Amino acid sequence: MSLRGKAAIVGAALAGCGEAHGRTSMEITIEAVHGALADAGVKLSQVDAIATCQPLDLLSGLTLAQELGINPKFTMNNRMGGSSFLSHTMWAAMLLELGLAETVVICYGSNQRTASGKLMTAIGLPTYEAPYKPMFPLSSYALAADRHMHQFGTTREQLADVAVAARGWAQKNPEAFVRDPLTREDVIASRLISDPLRVRDCCLVTDGGAALVMRRAEVAVDHPQPPVYFLGGGEGTTHRDISEMADLTVTGAAQSGAAAMAMAGVSAADIDVVQLYDAFTINVILFLEDLGFCKKGEGGAFVEGGRIAPGGDLPVNTNGGGLSCVHPGMYGMFTLVEAVRQLRGQTGERQIDGAELALCHGNGGVLSSQVTNILGTAATL
Amino acid sequence: MTTNTFEGPGPDAQFAEILSAGDFRIQRCGDCNAHIFHPRPICPECGSGDLSWVAPSGDGTIYAKTIVHRRAEKGGDYNVVLVDLAEGVRMMSRVEGVEPADITTGMAVQASIGEGMNGEPAVVFTPTEAAK
Numbered sequence: 001m002s003l004r005g006k007a008a009i010v011g012a013a014l015a016g017c018g019e020a021h022g023r024t025s026m027e028i029t030i031e032a033v034h035g036a037l038a039d040a041g042v043k044l045s046q047v048d049a050i051a052t053c054q055p056l057d058l059l060s061g062l063t064l065a066q067e068l069g070i071n072p073k074f075t076m077n078n079r080m081g082g083s084s085f086l087s088h089t090m091w092a093a094m095l096l097e098l099g100l101a102e103t104v105v106i107c108y109g110s111n112q113r114t115a116s117g118k119l120m121t122a123i124g125l126p127t128y129e130a131p132y133k134p135m136f137p138l139s140s141y142a143l144a145a146d147r148h149m150h151q152f153g154t155t156r157e158q159l160a161d162v163a164v165a166a167r168g169w170a171q172k173n174p175e176a177f178v179r180d181p182l183t184r185e186d187v188i189a190s191r192l193i194s195d196p197l198r199v200r201d202c203c204l205v206t207d208g209g210a211a212l213v214m215r216r217a218e219v220a221v222d223h224p225q226p227p228v229y230f231l232g233g234g235e236g237t238t239h240r241d242i243s244e245m246a247d248l249t250v251t252g253a254a255q256s257g258a259a260a261m262a263m264a265g266v267s268a269a270d271i272d273v274v275q276l277y278d279a280f281t282i283n284v285i286l287f288l289e290d291l292g293f294c295k296k297g298e299g300g301a302f303v304e305g306g307r308i309a310p311g312g313d314l315p316v317n318t319n320g321g322g323l324s325c326v327h328p329g330m331y332g333m334f335t336l337v338e339a340v341r342q343l344r345g346q347t348g349e350r351q352i353d354g355a356e357l358a359l360c361h362g363n364g365g366v367l368s369s370q371v372t373n374i375l376g377t378a379a380t381l
Numbered sequence: 382m383t384t385n386t387f388e389g390p391g392p393d394a395q396f397a398e399i400l401s402a403g404d405f406r407i408q409r410c411g412d413c414n415a416h417i418f419h420p421r422p423i424c425p426e427c428g429s430g431d432l433s434w435v436a437p438s439g440d441g442t443i444y445a446k447t448i449v450h451r452r453a454e455k456g457g458d459y460n461v462v463l464v465d466l467a468e469g470v471r472m473m474s475r476v477e478g479v480e481p482a483d484i485t486t487g488m489a490v491q492a493s494i495g496e497g498m499n500g501e502p503a504v505v506f507t508p509t510e511a512a513k
């Protein structure tokens with residue numbers, strides 16, 4: 001039994017992206033759910049399974065049920081960091097296929113920008129790292145970037161090209177939070193935080209929420225929007241702490257991507273549009289390699305020359321990503337919403353012509369959890 | 382049914398006690414001979430619970446490095462490194478006695494007992510050349 005094409009995303013919405021003054025994380029989440037239900041033409045009373053993972057509320061699934069005022073058959077609160085939501089879609093597809101739920105809502109929201117101005121997290125430093133005070137999570141990614149540069153000759157300029165490409169996409173997205181021009185030189189001249197990563201290598205700190213509604217494929221066509229089908233998913237968890245990651249240049253995306261593509265029956269060359277969790281510029285290089293878009297060690301050269309920017313060979317993070325569009329702490333949901341919009345043909349100036357097949361990839365912890373989803377239009381079934 | 386009860390304080394507490402007495406020890410598996418760090422109840426290579434403390438050589442190589450930039454009034458820049466010990470295990474640490482710009486990935490380093498950023502006992506490293 002395969003989950004390929006058995007479930008579909010029938011509703012999607014964003015809420016409170018950028019700055020949502022005076023609103024709580026759960027209020028932003030609920031507003032996104034409200035929008036996704038309207039988009040799907042689904043009543044709140046039809047929702048019988050929910051999934052979320054909130055920044056500070058460790059029992060956020062329970063809070064979500066309470067604030068929606070429903071008594072779900074299934075409440076999922078899988079907590080793997082920013083990748084959680086791409087795991088939630090897999091569990092949703094399983095529940096729907098098994099007939100254990102009819103309508104699943106997956107959602108997230110955070111007010112971290114207006115509430116604190118920095119990453120809000122319930123996570124502390126690990127016992128055997130705390131004495132050395134690495135910045136959480138930045139220094140872990142800086143170590144991965146340093147190793148990639150040492151081992152493969154990846155350059156400072158190539159890291160910058162990832163941020164420049166993201167900004168190029170953001171300039172085509174009226175909803176993106178930062179749309180000023182950005183050059184390679186700007187990135188390299190920006191403030192050094194945890195060497196080699198500079199401030200422009202880092203994702204934004206914004207507010208924002210997002211929600212999806214999933215239903216079984218056979219009923220998905222009854223909804224107002226063109227269904228976006230779940231074609232494949234896979235996970236990889238390699239460690240919790242960066243000091244326990246076996247090879248800082250190879251992430252669990254190698255496992256999650258292969259599993260997702262095998263389920264979907266596609267390869268990297270088939271993908272029309274790619275949405276990667278770009279918490280830091282090095283992430284994009286690592287994930288493009290591990291997901292098979294280029295060979296290991298060649299990710300730096302791959303992103304040069306605008307290849308992942310507007311007009312390039314491979315559209316990556318067409319909303320502007322966490323680097324330039326929105327980053328409310330756990331970005332995974334936003335890869336899914338942008339893919340849904342691209343596959344529906346609803347992204348205006350940044351629309352990829354003929355986009356039928358999308359890859360979404362979430363990252364959690366410090367390169368710890370990797371989850372890949374393949375989504376497609378009806379033409380890909 | 383087996384009730385698998387380990388005696389006394391766990392590996393974290395034992396490591397901390399050894400460290401505060403001025404010694405650095407890592408674990409070694411009695412079944413597969415793997416060296417293990419950080420301390421654990423069972424061997425991550427083979428699942429064995431037959432682990433004992435051994436003294437590492439202290440020889441290491443910097444696997445990756447970062448310099449955390451911090452304002453001078455807050456104490457200035459400091460480094461965070463991952464060190465591969467000769468025994469095949471990796472740990473986070475800090476390199477002392479060298480300017481940040483002179484710390485290189487691949488550099489040979491030697492372990493000693495120093496202080497963590499809050500003054501607690503911690504394993505730190507110095508460049509091997511400087512120690513000679």
Ligand SMILES: [Zn+2]
Pocket residue numbers: 410411412413414415424425426427428429
């Ligand atoms: Zn063993």
